[in-house]
Amino acid sequence: MMSAFTQNLETQTSSNSRSGRKILTAFTALAVVGMPVAYMLLGRGPKTAVAASPPPTVSIAAPMSRTVNEWDAYVGRFAPSKSVDVRPRVSGQITSLHFTDGAIVKQGQLLFTIDKRPFEAALAEAQAGLESARSDLSLARTDVARADQLSDAAISKSEVDRRRAKMQAAVASVAAAEARVQSRSLDMEFTDVRAPIEGRVSDRRVDPGNLVMAGDGGSSTLLTTVNALDPIYFNFDASEAVFLKTKRAQQTGAESSRVEVRLQDEAEYLWSGQLDFIDTGLDPRSGTIRARAVLKNSDFFLTPGMFGNMRLANGSASTALLVPDSAVQTDQARKTVLTVGADGTVVAKPVQLGAVVDGLRIVRSGLDGNDRVIIGGILSAVPGAQVATKPGEIAPITSAPKAPVLATSGEVTFAR
Structure with missing residues (x-):
């Protein structure tokens, strides 16, 4: 065990x-x-060992040099060059209408007809009065002729004077009767209400069958309105700074009256005209001054009350450097453009900017034609850092016109 x-x-x-x-x-x-x-x-x-990352790659290009003509930009409204309220010059009943609402009418075209019968009767009465006055004058002249043939013993001198005075009164009566006939004839003419100017007529304010009243000012009946549209006005307000710049340009002989207008649905300035009016003084409350341009409108497309963007030439054409507007950066209170030095270092250069033309910004100072401006990969470029470069191209967003490029300064005022 x-x-x-x-x-x-x-x-x-x-x-x-x-x-x-x-x-x-x-x-x-x-x-x-x-x-x-x-x-x-x-x-x-x-x-x-950790491998060093390569420097970022950016696109560079030299500033574009182009001939530009700077403009000041405004917003305003179109207005008729003439506007007439059509009112009757005689009272009566409208018997017929002779136009279509909103149609283009010629000067003198028949618009309304007023009942002529009372004025025909008044004219006939005036003509009868003229004939009576002429008969009295003929009799007075005969009496004076008979008195001249009689001797001093047969007729007194006072009787001769009386007959001559009666003849002169008859002459005056004839003149008065002729004036009444002319007045009644004008009344007959005024029964046909015609267009006072050429333009577009508004809608009818009175239908046939209504009684209309003649009078002074607003007491008469308004029948319709006719606006002259060719040429047409463009009204706008200009700031005091732009007004002074325009006056300075005029003193130097530079072109400062040509304007171009773009409608709200248009991408380009298709309507051209001339500056034709500047008010006598500036409004002390707003610091602006009223101005007006006149444009051709042969097809009556431009309509009063329509908004438009207008640019006004503020000087002659000049050569300027342009860079993409996207290449401009804001550094606190200044504008800068990133460039690449000879050693590949990013350098931020302060610049003074001008107008925008075709998506390109005018650089007034701070750059020269040999600078290598960063136009692509801007977000990866840091001032003082090293970058790799590749060639880029500065091109306008829209096709360049044949005439000098037109720029807008971006200074906008609104019409009251």
């Missing part, structure tokens, strides 16, 4: 020894594998 117990104990001890060796072997393997990881986590492992 003792030997059996001893045998079991030896067997158990041998088994424990083998398990312990297995555990020790596993720990040893983990230590061997984990040591590099620990060294790496503690920063004590082998160091690897």
Whole structure:
């Protein structure tokens, strides 16, 4: 029995020894594998070299040199060059209408007819009165002629004077009767209401069958309105600064009266005209002055009350440097343009800007024709940093016209 117990104990001890060796072997393997990881986590492992990133690539181009003619921009409204309210000059009943609402009418074209019968009767009465006055004058002249043939003994001098005075009164009566006939004839003429000017007629305010009244000013009946549309006016307000600039340009002999107008649905300035009126003084409340341009409108397309964007030439054509408007940056209170130096370093240059023409901004100062302006990849360019460059091109957004390029200064005033 003792030997059996001893045998079991030896067997158990041998088994424990083998398990312990297995555990020790596993720990040893983990230590061997984990040591590099620990060294790496503690920063004590082998160091690897980090490759330097290449500099960003930007597009560059020299500023474009073009001949431009700068303009000042305004917003205003079109107005008729003439506007006439058509009112009757005699009272009566409208008997007929001779136009279509909104039609183009010629000067003197018949618009309304007023009942002529009362005026025909008045004219006939005036003509009869004229004939009576002429008869009295003829009799008076005969009496004077007879008195002149008689001797002083047959007729007194006072009778001769009386007959001559009667003849002069008859002459005056004839003149008065002729004037009444002329007045009644005018009344007959006024029964035909005609267009006073050429233009577009408004709608009728009175239908046939209605009585209309003649009178002075607003007491008479309004029949319709005729607006002259060729030429047509464009009214706008100019600021004092632009007014002074225009006057300075006129003193130097530069062109400052040519205007161009663009409608709200147009991309280009298709309507041209001339500045023809500037008011006598500035409004002290707003600091603006009223001005007006006149434009041709042979097809009557332009309509009074329509809005338009106008630009006014403020000087003669000159050569200027232009860069894309997107290349201009704002640095606090100044405008800058990023350029690339000979060593590839980004340099921010302060600039003085002018008008925008075809998407390009005029640079008045700060750049020269040899500068390499960054026009692409601007967001990755930092002043003082190194960049790689590739050639770019500065081109207008729209096709350039044959005449000198027209720029707008962006100075806008609104019509009252």
